[in-house]
Structure formats: C-alpha cells, structure tokens
Amino acid sequence: MNNKNDNCAANPTCKKYSIAITSFVMGEDIGMPKEELFEHLKHCKTCQKDLVDWRDTHKVMQMEAEAKTPAFKQNIADMARQIKHEIAPPMPDAISIVKIGNAAGTLWHCLGENGPLPLTALPEVCKLDPPTTKDALVWLLSEKKLDLDEKKRPNIVSLTPEEQNLYFEETGKFGQIEG
Numbered sequence: 001m002n003n004k005n006d007n008c009a010a011n012p013t014c015k016k017y018s019i020a021i022t023s024f025v026m027g028e029d030i031g032m033p034k035e036e037l038f039e040h041l042k043h044c045k046t047c048q049k050d051l052v053d054w055r056d057t058h059k060v061m062q063m064e065a066e067a068k069t070p071a072f073k074q075n076i077a078d079m080a081r082q083i084k085h086e087i088a089p090p091m092p093d094a095i096s097i098v099k100i101g102n103a104a105g106t107l108w109h110c111l112g113e114n115g116p117l118p119l120t121a122l123p124e125v126c127k128l129d130p131p132t133t134k135d136a137l138v139w140l141l142s143e144k145k146l147d148l149d150e151k152k153r154p155n156i157v158s159l160t161p162e163e164q165n166l167y168f169e170e171t172g173k174f175g176q177i178e179g
C-alpha cells in the first residue's frame with residue numbers, strides 16, 4: 001500500500017492544519033470544523049505528533065499556572081477526602097494515593113488504546129496487579145470516566161464516549177479504534 005504520509009512535512013495543507021492544531025490546543029477557534037481537523041489527523045502522522053507536542057507544552061504551562069490557584073489546592077484536598085471515604089479504608093497514606101492515581105492513569109490509557117475490555121482481562125492487558133486494578137477501577141468509576149456493562153459475563157469495561165474522545169485528543173492516536 002502506498003503511504004500518503006511520506007510527503008506530509010512538505011505538504012502545504014499541513015501548514016493550515018498546524019495553525020488549527022495550535023488553536024485547538026489553546027481552546028481557541030480553529031477556523032475549520034473540528035471533524036475536518038480530526039479527519040486529517042487520522043491520516044497524518046506529522047500532524048498527530050504536532051498535536052501531542054503542543055498538548056504537552058500547553059499542559060505544562062497550565063499546570064504551572066493552576067498549581068498556584070486556591071481551586072487547585074482545594075481539588076487535591078477534595079480528592080484526598082473522597083479517597084479516604086470511598087476507596088480504601090483504612091485511610092491510604094500519601095504514597096498509596098499517588099499509586100492509585102498512577103494506576104488510574106495507566107488503566108485510562110490502556111482502555112483508551114484497547115477499547116472495551118472484559119473486567120477479568122484488565123490486569124493482564126493493562127499490566128496492573130489485581131488489587132491495584134480494582135482501586136483504579138473504583139477511582140475511575142467514581143469520577144464517571146468509565147462505562148461498565150454488567151449484562152455481559154464477564155463484565156465489559158470501557159471509557160465513556162467523552163473520555164474516549166479525550167483520549168484521542170490527548171494522545172493523537174486517532175483511528176486505531178474505528179467506531
């Protein structure tokens with residue numbers, strides 16, 4: 001098969017999308033339908049990388065700004081309180097909060113990349129031990145980031161459609177799972 005991506009760096013259409021990508025990351029008007037940009041991203045590795053790079057840059061800038069706000073400190077406090085009550089009695093220490101948070105991130109990315117998975121397959125596919133998988137699941141479910149199909153045996157877990165889109169937008173890994 002012919003690879004259309006080879007000439008992308010030299011492709012003048014990419015210039016147009018590169019501007020749209022920057023605007024998209026900054027949350028500004030991208031000057032074209034979002035679908036058009038996403039359609040291009042599906043086929044263009046260069047622009048996918050561009051998106052991820054911009055995301056990273058923007059995230060660091062945002063985090064630096066956010067970490068200084070009272071709202072951010074309040075969020076952390078709320079999260080800790082929520083975990084204490086709902087997730088893991090006895091009260092987890094700071095290290096297990098970080099561990100569960102990291103595991104939740106791993107699970108989120110794993111589901112984003114693989115699409116819906118049987119509950120029982122999660123530890124193996126996502127490379128988490130079963131107790132950690134459970135903690136991460138509880139966390140993500142409480143954050144309403146997951147759908148759980150309990151009619152199936154074993155139960156099927158997936159990101160909510162919103163989170164799945166977020167995964168595509170955040171990673172630039174478009175088109176690996178076709179709807």
Ligand SMILES: [Zn+2]
Nearest residue numbers: 008014044047
């Ligand atoms: Zn491109």
